[in-house]
Amino acid sequence: MGKRNVPRYPEDEDSGGGCCACLCWCCCFLLLIVAALAGTAAYFFFIYKPKAPSYSVSNMSISQFDFNSNDLTLYTKLTASVRAENPNDMIGISYGEGSHTVVSYHGTPLCSGKLPAFYQGYKNVTVMDIAMEGRHGFGSGLQQALEESEKAGNVPVDVFVSVPIALRLGSVDLRQVKVNVHCVLVVDSLSPKKKPNIKSATYRANVEF
Ligand SMILES: *[C@@H]1O[C@H](CO)[C@@H](O)[C@H](O)[C@H]1NC(C)=O
Numbered sequence: 001m002g003k004r005n006v007p008r009y010p011e012d013e014d015s016g017g018g019c020c021a022c023l024c025w026c027c028c029f030l031l032l033i034v035a036a037l038a039g040t041a042a043y044f045f046f047i048y049k050p051k052a053p054s055y056s057v058s059n060m061s062i063s064q065f066d067f068n069s070n071d072l073t074l075y076t077k078l079t080a081s082v083r084a085e086n087p088n089d090m091i092g093i094s095y096g097e098g099s100h101t102v103v104s105y106h107g108t109p110l111c112s113g114k115l116p117a118f119y120q121g122y123k124n125v126t127v128m129d130i131a132m133e134g135r136h137g138f139g140s141g142l143q144q145a146l147e148e149s150e151k152a153g154n155v156p157v158d159v160f161v162s163v164p165i166a167l168r169l170g171s172v173d174l175r176q177v178k179v180n181v182h183c184v185l186v187v188d189s190l191s192p193k194k195k196p197n198i199k200s201a202t203y204r205a206n207v208e209f
């Protein structure tokens with residue numbers, strides 16, 4: 001028994017040492033990967049100096065705003081001009097298919113549309129005219145609220161924009177992410193008779209990875 005055990009110890013130690021060495025290598029390898037990623041990120045930020053694009057609603061015109069008193073629905077047709085600025089020197093932005101824009105009043109959608117799919121080059125400002133239309137239920141409570149807002153000359157409307165974008169470095173598109181912008185616009189009126197003036201606008205944006 002004793003004789004048998006003796007040669008076993010170095011074996012056990014060996015396998016234990018092998019496992020340790022393996023762990024050690026794994027750790028080194030992981031560290032190397034982390035360092036490489038950090039280096040790449042630093043290089044990316046240093047060379048490309050990425051800046052967030054900005055969006056704003058610069059103009060709005062309403063061509064139809066017809067209330068149907070039979071079924072209490074409102075048909076709205078409007079065009080909003082969205083100004084998109086890419087401030088980057090070396091990063092292009094490609095806007096993908098599958099975007100969605102909605103204009104709503106007090107949580108009720110009025111109309112919807114989408115952005116064109118296009119590529120925006122460096123240091124480019126593009127104003128997109130987004131045509132939106134829709135027919136949605138619009139009850140008496142909402143009508144009353146709208147009348148009061150109109151009288152006060154402060155009509156709050158929400159504009160939601162959701163668009164898939166990918167940053168383009170040289171000729172390579174990075175992974176697509178979804179940018180969501182919520183804009184609270186206060187206009188002086190919502191009717192086709194008078195062009196709405198934008199009195200104030202606040203923006204909130206987030207990115208879905
Ligand atoms: C806003 O849009 C209307 C209609 O599309 C146009 O006539 C007007 O010139 C635009 N105003 C601005 C400031 O761009």
Ligand SMILES: *[C@@H]1O[C@H](CO)[C@@H](O)[C@H](O)[C@H]1NC(C)=O
Binds near residue numbers: 118119120124125126
């Ligand atoms: C900005 O990009 C758009 C879309 O690619 C293009 O039509 C427009 O000419 C560009 N503007 C400038 C100033 O380069």
